[in-house]
Amino acid sequence: xxxEKFLNALVSQYNDLPxxxxxxxxxxxxxxxxIPVLRVQDIAQACAVQSSAVVRFAQRFxxxxxxxxxxxxxxxxxxxxxxxxxxxxxxxxxxxxxxxHDSLTLTDKLVSSGIKSLEDLQGSLDxxxxxxxxxxLAQARKIYIxxxxxxxxxxxxxxxxxxxxxxxxxFLNGLGGVPEQYMRTMNSEDxxxxxxxxxxAGETQNCLRHAKDxxxxxxxxxxxxxxxxxxxxxxxxxxTDNQTLSFRTLTATTCLAQILFLSLAYKLETTEQVx
Numbered sequence: 163x164x165x166e167k168f169l170n171a172l173v174s175q176y177n178d179l180p181x182x183x184x185x186x187x188x189x190x191x192x193x194x195x196x197i198p199v200l201r202v203q204d205i206a207q208a209c210a211v212q213s214s215a216v217v218r219f220a221q222r223f224x225x226x227x228x229x230x231x232x233x234x235x236x237x238x239x240x241x242x243x244x245x246x247x248x249x250x251x252x253x254x255x256x257x258x259x260x261x262x263h264d265s266l267t268l269t270d271k272l273v274s275s276g277i278k279s280l281e282d283l284q285g286s287l288d289x290x291x292x293x294x295x296x297x298x299l300a301q302a303r304k305i306y307i308x309x310x311x312x313x314x315x316x317x318x319x320x321x322x323x324x325x326x327x328x329x330x331x332x333f334l335n336g337l338g339g340v341p342e343q344y345m346r347t348m349n350s351e352d353x354x355x356x357x358x359x360x361x362x363a364g365e366t367q368n369c370l371r372h373a374k375d376x377x378x379x380x381x382x383x384x385x386x387x388x389x390x391x392x393x394x395x396x397x398x399x400x401x402t403d404n405q406t407l408s409f410r411t412l413t414a415t416t417c418l419a420q421i422l423f424l425s426l427a428y429k430l431e432t433t434e435q436v437x
Contacts, residue, residue, distance in 0.1 A: 163224065165194065165234045171223055176388050179222070185209045186219045188388045192402055197235040202228040275404040276413035283401055283414040287421070295381045295397045296425035299329075300433065303351035306373070308334040308341060310363035315412060316383070316419050317357050323423040327430060336365045342372050350377035357383040357415070362391050370394045383418060 172187050179187060186209050190197065197205075205228075206213040220231040299305060305324060309317020314335055321333045334341040348354070354373035358366040362384075370391060373380050380395035385402050392398055399422065401415045 163234055165237070168223060168231070168234055169194075173387050175223075182209075182211050182215050183219050183222060184388075186211065186216055188386055190219075191388045192386045194235055197232055200232075272411065276411055279401075279403045279411065279414035280417060283418060286400065287418070288399070291397055291399060292422065292425055295399060295422060296429050298353050298379045298381055298397060299324075299355065299422075299426050300429045302329070302353040302379070304330045304332060304348070304353075306332045306334055306345060306348060306352060306354045306369070306378075307356075308354060308366050308369040309357040310336045310365050312359060312410070312412070313357040313363070313366070313383075313415075316415055319416070320355065320357075320419055320423065323419075324426070327423075327427055334365075334369055336363075341365050341369050345369065345372050345376070348373060348376040348378050350379075352376070352378040353381060354378055355381045355383075356391075357419075358391060359385045359415075360389070362389065367391060381422075383415065383422075 169191060172191060176184065176187055186205065189205060189209050193200075202213050202216050205216050209216075217227050220226075220228050223231070225231040307317050307321050307324070309315075309320075317333070317335060321331050324331050332344055334344060352373075354369060356366055356370055356373075370380060370382070371394075374394055379397070381397045381399070382391065382395050383399045383401060384391060385400060386392065387398060387400060399418060401418045403411045403414050405411075
């Protein structure tokens with residue numbers, strides 16, 4: 163079995179998994195490049211489960227045990243070697259060092275982590291979903307953009323960018339009251355563009371439910387195809403930023419937002435030229 167086939171099986175069977183195995187599934191899907199160097203106890207600790215649960219998880223998908231499952235990710239790593247393959251190892255080594263975190267050290271750590279996040283995005287971004295998302299935004303009567311907490315800067319940038327394309331935009335940020343009160347006129351001609359990452363803001367989840375009930379299309383930027391909000395749409399753009407010094411950056415997600423904006427701008431310009 164290849165890593166791709168295993169991950170496809172993971173997504174298709176996710177809803178049928180017991181609660182503990184769902185936690186493991188989400189971790190595995192979000193940390194594919196780390197699996198070759200992680201021990202079974204490392205995953206167990208990260209997921210707050212027993213090591214035996216990780217073994218059961220592997221056996222659930224037809225593997226003899228954890229090592230057997232781990233090997234498919236090792237094979238994937240060997241066949242798709244990133245340009246800067248040593249960055250993760252360098253970051254781990256630096257973070258384990260007890261030296262003072264001066265400005266130069268912090269710069270090196272954050273920039274290296276950002277580069278790794280961008281490389282992950284470059285290798286994993288689904289171009290078909292990206293194109294379909296841009297098409298949905300181009301055809302929308304009105305675009306609602308939802309982003310709370312850590313996602314707020316990304317949402318704010320997208321509001322600014324899309325307004326420059328003369329799109330009608332509604333900003334759902336939770337700062338001026340309950341977001342749903344600004345969605346009363348939403349209908350099937352509209353699009354909700356939502357940005358949300360673990361632990362997935364409750365306000366954003368409410369916006370997603372409201373959009374689905376209204377028949378509006380949903381474009382979602384999130385961190386995993388197995389997240390508890392991924393079922394709201396098939397237009398899911400995944401971006402995972404690495405964590406450095408207990409601080410999760412927005413490097414890859416910002417880049418993804420810009421890619422989506424430029425894809426939309428190009429599509430609108432092309433349509434205008436055809437007219």
